[in-house]
Amino acid sequence: MKPFFLLRSKRTPHPSVLSSVSSLSSDSNSNSSLILQTKHLLRKSQDHLHVLSLIDSGSLQPRLDLYSDLIKQCTNLKKLREGMAVHQHFLSSRFNPDLFFLNSVVNMYCKCASLEDARKVFDEMPERDVVTWTALMTGYAQNEQPLDALRLFPMMLGLGVPPNQFTFATLFKAAGAANGYEIGEQVHAVCVKFGCDLDVYVGSSLLDMYARQERMLEACLVFDMLESKNEVSWNALIAGYARKVDGENAMMKFREMQRSGFKATHFTYSSLFSACAGTGALEQGKWVHAHMVKSGQKLIAFIGNTLLDMYAKAGSIQDARKVFDRLDKRDVVSWNSMLKACAHHGLGKETISLFEEMRSFGIQPNHITFVCVLTACSHAGLLAEGQHYLKMMKMYKLEPEIEHYVTVVDLLGRAGLLEQAQKFIDEMPIEPNAAVWGALLGACRMHKNVELGKFAAERVFQLDPHDSGPPVLLSNIYASTGRWTEAARVRKMMKESGVKKEPACSWVEMENSVHMFVANDDSHPQIREILKFWEETNVKIKEVGYVPDKNHVLLFVDEEEREARLQYHCEKIALAFALLNMPPGATIRIMKNIRVCGDCHSAIKLVSKVMEREIIVRDKNRFHHFSKGSCSCDDYW
DNA sequence: CTAGGGTTAG
Incomplete structure (x- = not known):
């Protein structure tokens, strides 16, 4: 942590704070009214550091509740720098912190994604209550450390702190994110014991956890038992079916949701579109789209991106483009989705010009952007372009990941440059995985190269013995070159090892x-x-x-x-x-x-x-x- | 002072 004085604001203080303070500071009896005014004006100026400097200069006598307000505001605005300064300033003050105040500090660090600072404050607290524990758990759960959140729970119980509905809502979210379903089920049992399982927040989080595990039966049971339902619980259920690409049930729950008097939100629509995208159900998707227009829901990027993807995956690139053009704000996901749509329709040149357009708008591409562009080059046989764009990643300070190398192997392999593809693999800066060898194997299948195919297939077998793809490809190579005995041998091996081919x-x-x-x-x-x-x-x-x-x-x-x-x-x-x-x-x-x-x-x-x-x-x-x-x-x- | 649901690649 930096000392507070290094963090002092360089900005000019808000004039209204200044004038109000200077007009009142002469009257020593009105410090409390000064604090009230400062709090009020702080809400407008948001200049926390200036308030601290007023305290330092002696113009303002601080109070614990002023520090509380400062911390709370930094929490809401997610201003870590200022929050730290307030915390440090507080530590050098004459006040003794109470439990409430320290809880706010823990929460502030959590919301500002500074978990190490939160943990430090937490560890040094003389006493902790359910809020303290829950705040830290939530911090971990919301900052991609779900296991750390789960680990706190037994400690908390061990110390005899009873959890509440806030605690369970966070725990199930963490369990869902960590694939910690066994733990999740155990927590579910504890939750019932504490009588928290019928709460709508807990329920939404709990049913979401089951839904992420594709256990829709349990998810529905939890849902049906809820004392009251709201948009969030409905959305969690619909999203569960959408993830399973079960459009039928997603639509059924959507209609039920309407009948129960709940209005669809942008969460609902984006789940429904992604459900339709999964099956390529164009007519259903169009129906939902019409429903959304009638409901007055605006086409914000989050919905637009799934809608665009839905049209693209249903094969209607024109409709996808229309959605793209109508979006008022396009984020990087919108561009990526449109690029991917073009790439999958084999529109190599169009993908490239769209990407150049994106760059000219000054939009920062990410890893996915380059996967899309490279895929487009591969599908359209644009060899030179593909190699050019792989190199371009460095320009954007993006390190090529394994996915990018896979695509380039695919690009070279499809074009029949099998030896060059193999050389490319040998010279890769990272260790090739099963997908890389799989791409080479696929190219060997395409160009009927038995020897290299065998070599690639052996690599894939070693790295990923459970994937049915490689043995199928290898046996196909043998079969398509008339080597039936060898093809049959691979099939037999598959059968014996229990690898099952995905049925077409x-x-x-x-x-x-x-x-x-x-x-x-x-x-x-x-x-x-x-x-x-x-x-x-x-x-x-x-x-x-x-x-x-x-x-x-x-x-x-x-x-x-x-x-x-x-x-x-x-x-x-x-x-x-x-x-x-x-x-x-x-x-x-x-x-x-x-x-x-x-x-x-x-x-x-x-x-x-x-x-x-x-x-x-x-x-x-x-x-x-x-x-x-x-x-x-x-x-x- | 503490809580839940949604998008893009392979």
């Missing part, structure tokens, strides 16, 4: 519901009709030159069977379903949880031509806009 699935939104298709699953009520329709379509595209590319069937089966298997890829089934049910001319949007396969890609291109349809496919990595027989990715993805 595709889905289509129609009339406010989502229809999902999983490979080899015939549970959809329309399935027979869909398959028949696809067979007919298949004949049509074969007439214009479709040749099934059996490289993409990776099972060890005979030729005929492999062609048959190809026809049941879930994106094809989803496409057939959409063609069958959607009005002519309507754009078809298909989502897939993993990358679209090469054979489906060529099939869909031809479908867009033969059926005269605009088809948008969102896969794990990017968007494909199919139209008139070609795709926006130019077959580079």
Whole structure:
């Protein structure tokens, strides 16, 4: 801590404070009225340091409550420098601090994110009450030290200080942030014992903790038991479903919230948009957007950013751009989201010019900005640009992180420069992780390089033995080069080690519901009709030159069977379903949880031509806009 | 004097 006199204000004192003090200071009896006036004027001038100098000069006799006011204001304004000065000044005064005052000081340091100072005051306090403990816990919880917050609880109980609802609200927040669910559950039990579990603050925090663990059943139970509910508890519940990408339940709770007479807040809307973004539910999202406009809710950045992302993830880059243009204030997240949207739609040049525009506005890019820009370069094959922007990070004092290196390996690898990519990995200043080798492995799969692929796959196995991605890729490399025995060996290894492949699935939104298709699953009520329709379509595209590319069937089966298997890829089934049910001319949007396969890609291109349809496919990595027989990715993805 | 809910990458 710096001594107080080094922190003295250099600013000119607020004139009203000066004049009021000088007019009154001659009258020694009116010190208390002087203090009152000082307090009042302090609220306007906020010149804490000047008040201290008045005390030093003898113009003002301090009182404990004046110090309290000064500390409180520094807390609200989060002015650490001034708060420290007041604290130091107080220590050199003749006053003995009481518990209340020291609690305020602890709280001041916590709110100013200076936890070490808070802890020091806390440790030196002769006595502590529930407020002291809770203030420090909250400090830790709000400053990304949730474990430190949790550790205080047993100490507090051990010393016989009974917790209150404030304490529990903070503890559950800390437990949720620290993934400390076992601890959270134990605290829940203690909370019930102290009769605090029905409080709305405690409840919101508690249900949020369960929701973060995807335990929505428990979250709902806590919610239902609450004595009274408010916007926050509703929002916590809706946000829980949104995080799980459970749009259906999120929407259901939203409607219930309305019926119960609560108005949606910007928290509510941003959760709902991110829920819709997860499934790419454009129609639902549009409905919520309309609801928001009608409610009079302004398009502030926090909502705008999720709304933009929602349109982008539903494949409508034009709507995303419209939201971006209408935002009154764009923060770095707005720019990043728009950059990412362009990048995922394969608009490399546009991403770069948007980024240059961002720089010309003087907006400070962050790490995520560069991930977006580099991703754009990678998807569009902009080699030189990618390397240029990686170097540019230094200009902004940003150290490239592993994610940036992954993207550059991807960039080089996609372009077929496999040796250069390997050299790049060897020369990286940080230790390559599984994702880096995974990117190289992916490139080997793309360019059918068995030897380097094997090498990369071994690295990934070592670093991340539980990921199903690498073995699948490796077996695909073998399979696509006709080395079936080796492919089968990898598959067998996977089976034995218990690594499970994520099942492929595709889905289509129609009339406010989502229809999902999983490979080899015939549970959809329309399935027979869909398959028949696809067979007919298949004949049509074969007439214009479709040749099934059996490289993409990776099972060890005979030729005929492999062609048959190809026809049941879930994106094809989803496409057939959409063609069958959607009005002519309507754009078809298909989502897939993993990358679209090469054979489906060529099939869909031809479908867009033969059926005269605009088809948008969102896969794990990017968007494909199919139209008139070609795709926006130019077959580079 | 102490409390709870929301966004961007891979």
